[in-house]
Amino acid sequence: MTTAGQVIRCKAAVAWESGKPLIIEDVEVAPPKIHEVRIKIIATGVCHTDNEYLFETGKGMKFRPFPLVLGHEAAGIVESVGPEVTNFSPGDKVIPLFLPQCQDCERCHNPETNHCRRNWANTQAGVLADGTSRISCKGQQVYQFLGISSFSQYTVVPDTSLAKIRSDAPLDKVFLLGCGVSTGYGAAVKTGKVKKGSSCAVFGLGAVGLAAVMGCQIAGATTIIGVDVNPEKFEKAVFFGATECVNPKDHTKPIQEVLVEKTDGGVDYALECVGDPAVMSAALESTTDGWGICVIAGWTETEVMQVEVEKILMGRTLMGTYFGGWKSVQDIPTLVDNYMDGKLKLDEFITDHLPLDQINKAFETLKSGTSIRTKISLWQEEA
Missing domain, CATH: 3.40.50.720 (NAD(P)-binding Rossmann-like Domain)
Known part of the structure; x- marks a missing residue:
């Protein structure tokens, strides 16, 4: 990719403060650092958790800092990889994960749990391993929701919070496996x-x-x-x-x-x-x-x-x-295979389709109960 190693300027839906609609902004997405991967998000869903953090902070939800780019149910394509990343290459189809699987810790080795805690405290606070975000807007750091921020055309995630999936998987369907359906x-x-x-x-x-x-x-x-x-x-x-x-x-x-x-x-x-x-x-x-x-x-x-x-x-x-008990990195590709083999339904969950610049409508339909999942297309050609 010609953008590898460079700052990428792109569009994102930014939450500047709690309780207010998202605003489409031009943001800067920095290159990935050690054990990080930068991905081009193709499709994302709007989940109840996104809505609760935006509109119900303090009503059963812990506070997350603002400004913030929400979104955690998505699929995309690897644009570039940071140092010491060995499992991903540019062009790979991937699903970012709010639940990591480092595959080396005691919890990852324990078949009774999927609760890996690699980078957990930082991603819950909206930053990556070094304590900072890779997204900025108007000269200000923008926090990454659960370490992902899929309401941005590009984002950077830890390599332990990413599942590589088969190359023929339709990203505009399998994004649902990033949260709700799984x-x-x-x-x-x-x-x-x-x-x-x-x-x-x-x-x-x-x-x-x-x-x-x-x-x-x-x-x-x-x-x-x-x-x-x-x-x-x-x-x-x-x-x-x-x-x-x-x-x-x-x-x-x-x-x-x-x-x-x-x-x-x-x-x-x-x-x-x-x-x-x-x-x-x-x-x-x-x-x-x-x-x-x-x-x-x-x-x-x-x-x-x-x-x-x-x-x-x-x-x-x-x-x-x-996350349904799944060990994220290893199990999500299997769920994608199940969908591709006709063993899992996904298409039928998608009731609405909107471009990024109309993302606030997705929050309205979610709250009204008139949709199951709205697919947000991050790029016009995929809309």
Whole structure:
């Protein structure tokens, strides 16, 4: 690439302060440093987590510094690599990862967890390994959300936070595996380990919840109940594998009581994909005693979940999942292969398409519940 080693000037959607719409700016993206890779982002999604950090900081979300370029669910092409990078070359198709996998630490060697902590504290604070960001605007450092910042045409990420994928993968589809679909699907098949012939309830039918429904269906569950207060999502849930859907607003009893009655004692598995502590409690209480498993996939950082101790003492298991339990660098290419082989749906999650300069519309449709995922094209020719 002729741009290797040079500062790249490009467009990015910058969040200058909390609670305000993004502004399309000209930014400068510095070359990658040691163990870093600069990538051209082709497509990115707008996730609930992006929305929460922009509009709900302080309401269950920890503060991140501004100005900030959001975005963490994306796919792109390697433009250049920094010193000591051996696993990537210019032209490689890649998916950036908010969860690293260094493959050398105790956690990476432990099959029970995917929680690698390489560069973790820095990327959570919006910087890379040396404590600075590679993006600047108007002479000011711009922080990188979760070490990624995919709402920029170019960005720089650590080489341990990047998955190389097959060259024939369509980047405008597989970007979904960078967050939402991997999280929901993994909550069912990787963390919860849903069994064939079981009963499941999925709370929240956004992208993560629909991916969880898909996971339950692929795992062979015979009863899959979708739960959401927006009945417009029910048709899509049935398409992904739900056997029926329930709206809590249609009942005078708490939804957990409705589900316990409907399933003659409770479901085998409940997957919470909302990020609301009250919904988490309801999901746990909807499972059967003796062996019920509740997996929390919805995201909140500071809120407290209320658990009635007896619900646990009676044999239920309460679990959390981060990125669906996948070991990011090694597992994401396999999920891409599964999609390419027709074993995973991705196209059907994309309900809207927008160019970068209309990204604020994607936040509006996300909040209104009228879309599942909006694909943001970073370049006009891909729009």
